[in-house]
Amino acid sequence: MSALAALARLEAVDARRAVPIATVRHCHLADAPLVLIPLRLAGEAAAPLAVMLGTDRADPTLLAVPQPRNRDLRFAFAAELAKVVLEHVEASRGAAEELPPAKDGTERVRYTEAPQVIVPNTGGVAFLRLLGRSTRFRSTEGPHAVEPSVPALGRWATWFAERHDRPGSSLLLAATEALRLHWATGQSALEDGNLAALLGWIDPPDGLDGPAAAARAEDPVRCPPAGPATDPTFDNEVLAPAVAAYDATDGDPRAEERVRAALAGQLTPTWDLVWHAMDLLRALPEGASVPRRWERDRDAFTLFHQTFAEGVPQARRDTAVAAARRLHALERAQDAYDAQRAFDDPLVMAEHRLNGQAFGGVVTEADPTRLDESGKRPKLRPRVRVATEDPVRLDAGTAVCSAERPALKGRIVEYGTGGVLVELTGGLGRKLVPEPGTVPAPGDRVCFTSLTDASFGPARFPEREDTPWTHGGPPAEYVPSDADAAEEWS
Amino acid sequence: MTDTAPALDRLRAGAPPRNHDARTIAALTANPGCARRGLLDAAGVDKDAVARHLGFGTPFGQSQFAITRGNAFEAQVKADGCAELLALLRDRLGLDVGEVGYDDLDDEGGREFRHARTRKLLARALDDAQGTLFDHPLLRLDIGGTPAYLEPDVIAFQLAGRFHVVEIKSFAVVDGQAEPEQVAAAARQAAVYVLALRELVADLGHDPQRVSHEVFLVCPENFSNRPSATPLDVRPQLAVLRRQLDRLTRVDAILNGLPPDLSFALDDGLGAAVRTVEARYAPDCAAGCELAYFCRDEARACGATGALGRGVRDDLGGVDTVEAALDLARGAADPPAELAETAALLRTAARLRAEALGGAA
Ligand code: SF4
Numbered sequence: 001m002s003a004l005a006a007l008a009r010l011e012a013v014d015a016r017r018a019v020p021i022a023t024v025r026h027c028h029l030a031d032a033p034l035v036l037i038p039l040r041l042a043g044e045a046a047a048p049l050a051v052m053l054g055t056d057r058a059d060p061t062l063l064a065v066p067q068p069r070n071r072d073l074r075f076a077f078a079a080e081l082a083k084v085v086l087e088h089v090e091a092s093r094g095a096a097e098e099l100p101p102a103k104d105g106t107e108r109v110r111y112t113e114a115p116q117v118i119v120p121n122t123g124g125v126a127f128l129r130l131l132g133r134s135t136r137f138r139s140t141e142g143p144h145a146v147e148p149s150v151p152a153l154g155r156w157a158t159w160f161a162e163r164h165d166r167p168g169s170s171l172l173l174a175a176t177e178a179l180r181l182h183w184a185t186g187q188s189a190l191e192d193g194n195l196a197a198l199l200g201w202i203d204p205p206d207g208l209d210g211p212a213a214a215a216r217a218e219d220p221v222r223c224p225p226a227g228p229a230t231d232p233t234f235d236n237e238v239l240a241p242a243v244a245a246y247d248a249t250d251g252d253p254r255a256e257e258r259v260r261a262a263l264a265g266q267l268t269p270t271w272d273l274v275w276h277a278m279d280l281l282r283a284l285p286e287g288a289s290v291p292r293r294w295e296r297d298r299d300a301f302t303l304f305h306q307t308f309a310e311g312v313p314q315a316r317r318d319t320a321v322a323a324a325r326r327l328h329a330l331e332r333a334q335d336a337y338d339a340q341r342a343f344d345d346p347l348v349m350a351e352h353r354l355n356g357q358a359f360g361g362v363v364t365e366a367d368p369t370r371l372d373e374s375g376k377r378p379k380l381r382p383r384v385r386v387a388t389e390d391p392v393r394l395d396a397g398t399a400v401c402s403a404e405r406p407a408l409k410g411r412i413v414e415y416g417t418g419g420v421l422v423e424l425t426g427g428l429g430r431k432l433v434p435e436p437g438t439v440p441a442p443g444d445r446v447c448f449t450s451l452t453d454a455s456f457g458p459a460r461f462p463e464r465e466d467t468p469w470t471h472g473g474p475p476a477e478y479v480p481s482d483a484d485a486a487e488e489w490s
Numbered sequence: 491m492t493d494t495a496p497a498l499d500r501l502r503a504g505a506p507p508r509n510h511d512a513r514t515i516a517a518l519t520a521n522p523g524c525a526r527r528g529l530l531d532a533a534g535v536d537k538d539a540v541a542r543h544l545g546f547g548t549p550f551g552q553s554q555f556a557i558t559r560g561n562a563f564e565a566q567v568k569a570d571g572c573a574e575l576l577a578l579l580r581d582r583l584g585l586d587v588g589e590v591g592y593d594d595l596d597d598e599g600g601r602e603f604r605h606a607r608t609r610k611l612l613a614r615a616l617d618d619a620q621g622t623l624f625d626h627p628l629l630r631l632d633i634g635g636t637p638a639y640l641e642p643d644v645i646a647f648q649l650a651g652r653f654h655v656v657e658i659k660s661f662a663v664v665d666g667q668a669e670p671e672q673v674a675a676a677a678r679q680a681a682v683y684v685l686a687l688r689e690l691v692a693d694l695g696h697d698p699q700r701v702s703h704e705v706f707l708v709c710p711e712n713f714s715n716r717p718s719a720t721p722l723d724v725r726p727q728l729a730v731l732r733r734q735l736d737r738l739t740r741v742d743a744i745l746n747g748l749p750p751d752l753s754f755a756l757d758d759g760l761g762a763a764v765r766t767v768e769a770r771y772a773p774d775c776a777a778g779c780e781l782a783y784f785c786r787d788e789a790r791a792c793g794a795t796g797a798l799g800r801g802v803r804d805d806l807g808g809v810d811t812v813e814a815a816l817d818l819a820r821g822a823a824d825p826p827a828e829l830a831e832t833a834a835l836l837r838t839a840a841r842l843r844a845e846a847l848g849g850a851a
Contacts, residue, residue, distance in 0.1 A: 006805035043556030045662035188773035235553035350842035
């Protein structure tokens, strides 16, 4: 957090309502995302109880396990879930567009769309990760055979969860995280983890203010938890008797219906909340770099989808090289994502202005046709002086670019009482006079920053077979075994 | 018994005292500066009942599914004199655990009696260095000048002359990893047992280091019911625990500043009585203290910035109330010299926010 974010929280307390911390939407929203709300059996790592899911707000599908301790019912559930998820994957890829071939001549394609999954909170992401882990190694043959769709679901669930780790990816979104990227409430981060309370602050129902709506949301009877953990009172007073009745009647359909109705009652309020969250996010204009990040998502999806058939389940743990490579990739993605958001959104750039890595103000002097003739050939080097009240912490010589138009580059010449003197070095055209409109004129509002949105080349990591001995040497190829297939899921 | 005992009994207004357990002690150390919690816990006040009476009950209940699973797992691990546990330690961890005796200390009468028996058995084991498992021992730890009894459902066994605490938890360890918060909580609790056991060992005239800082966490493996054991070094938790317990405001000091007729009887005066004792609310109170909703309400009512998170208060340069911070941000108040820097930062932040939002409108 920063003073800026803290101040936003204070303003929210004061206004008794959430305040914006973004002026544009920083995540992609697909036209028809798959909303997926999981519930897990209390006390178990990943024993599914129910999932409400679908791409049509008016028509959710409820999948439930009437006796969550029964292994066969659990795998039947996994197969049903797999069907919906795999259909969503296939239905959301659009066409394959041809791209210019890669440097080594291999053909490249990219799907025009990609499947998006929305869960209510980070617990939903963790659930998908564990569900993936508990199903992707299952065998479709032999004594513990499951439907072929079950391990496929496991690999997709794992893939979605891994993409979620990547800053800026929108393939798997948690509604609470997406909202918190755009609004600050007058409660703590911990309390923001409750989707109903968070939405209560952002868009309270008529007649209530933020704190009142959030307080109401903390009553589990009125607002059942958004999962995957259930309300213990619901478990004890409603679910347990219904499951017991199901057992006692040997799986009578009416008893099963009772379990399903109870679970539907817990899930439906969250279903509405997630769609409500998406309405709020959709109402924001999309940030300029969102399509570019979604393109990376589509690349990742295309690759995974096209190699799915010959691929094997993701390993239980990364090898040393894979872990280093992944970490490096995540760090780079984080840097790029932070910078892109700042360029897209003056409210995010304000953070950098506050910490001195950017400054904004009004141009007081401009010398648009200034030439630097110290070298062999004259160079166009216009200068502008910017009056700013910002606490600038950029040394002379620091390279900067314009926040509004990053192609406009320059460097700091001096910073004093009159403002910051910037010499422009790029983004002015090719001639010895600047293209019209490229050099800010006196009176213009400008913002310059030392942030860059540059992407560096891929890091060099040893190939699998060259893993240094300090990192365990080359890892054995992962081969799924019978033991994987037989692993208990109880 | 210490001389604060009568005063503490009076605070409870006749209600029976509630026992500390490792969870509450571990939670206590999470907020050592809170006099309210320190006092109520020392007096053994039923904080849950207090919170409910005040209309701020927290949903601290546990699902019967979770309880059933936890009990079943523990019973399975401990069945037949901990046969499964021993097999696990020998075969999976390759430990040279010899023949062991098994003593179940449950259902042995009152607290004092059980503690005395725990002492006796431990003294014997220390002397003859025998491998011994204790189930349900009763330990004692001094908390803020008042003894607290601990009823660990853990077992200590002796390996190469050192005792190890075993902590049985029913959360899953998947591919060698579990939820970090759960592991952290288990480690904090285990550290409480290690500390209590060390005090007892020292009290018996032995080197407290005969209780190892290495504990064993026994959890279901992956998605099965099969137990797995993971050695866990709780030295960091021990260090924190010791430091926090030392720093715990001494209960007698808190009592000194309070009206002599104060009591936490469940009557109309309860709210005022609780408010008399100073609290230090932070959002993470919700994870470990029954009074969290009450204290949160109080903190919010007086506009405490700490209610927004510890980090928020730090970002605001330590300014305590929302109003004061907003006044600084809006330039409404002339800041005292020590807040000049914070005030400048907040004013800049306010200007930048207004500028960015105005530009977007
Ligand atoms: S909830 Fe209240 S009494 Fe409990 S630790 Fe926090 S501040 Fe202290």
